[in-house]
Amino acid sequence: MSPADRCFVQIADALREPNAWTNNEWLCRPDLVAAEKLLLVRANMDPMHCHPFHCHPHREEIIYVLYGRAEQWVGTERRILSAGEMAHIPAGVVHATYNPHAEPLVFLAILSPAKLPDPLAAVPDPQDVSAQEPWASLRKNLPACKTRF
Numbered sequence: 351m352s353p354a355d356r357c358f359v360q361i362a363d364a365l366r367e368p369n370a371w372t373n374n375e376w377l378c379r380p381d382l383v384a385a386e387k388l389l390l391v392r393a394n395m396d397p398m399h400c401h402p403f404h405c406h407p408h409r410e411e412i413i414y415v416l417y418g419r420a421e422q423w424v425g426t427e428r429r430i431l432s433a434g435e436m437a438h439i440p441a442g443v444v445h446a447t448y449n450p451h452a453e454p455l456v457f458l459a460i461l462s463p464a465k466l467p468d469p470l471a472a473v474p475d476p477q478d479v480s481a482q483e484p485w486a487s488l489r490k491n492l493p494a495c496k497t498r499f
Contacts, residue, residue, distance in 0.1 A: 371401035402480035418455035
């Protein structure tokens with residue numbers, strides 16, 4: 351079935367993609383459904399792992415926690431989010447998701463737009479800023495977290 355004809359994505363049809371931060375299960379993106387405005391991924395983050403400070407230059411994002419607890423940063427503001435809680439990240443705003451806890455973290459990341467015009471699509475996304483200040487020092491007194499590879 352072509353993405354243009356698909357309205358449902360069952361778990362067996364999710365596109366699985368491991369990356370340095372999480373094991374992803376893509377449920378909505380243009381190669382799955384005719385989505386032009388939304389991306390949806392269920393992200394599975396191991397204990398003591400993270401997606402360090404980064405930004406999406408031309409996409410806004412919602413992080414919605416399904417299971418576990420996220421140490422969520424939006425800019426220099428930090429919150430611990432539990433199941434049923436979320437963070438909104440405007441386009442271009444630096445943010446990070448850390449799991450300094452003993453249990454896994456499972457969250458939905460919803461980004462928009464799914465499709466960017468060609469000049470914007472050429473910009474790297476996400477952009478890692480974790481080695482730059484002030485981001486490199488914000489967590490200096492908090493438990494260290496690592497990426498998967």
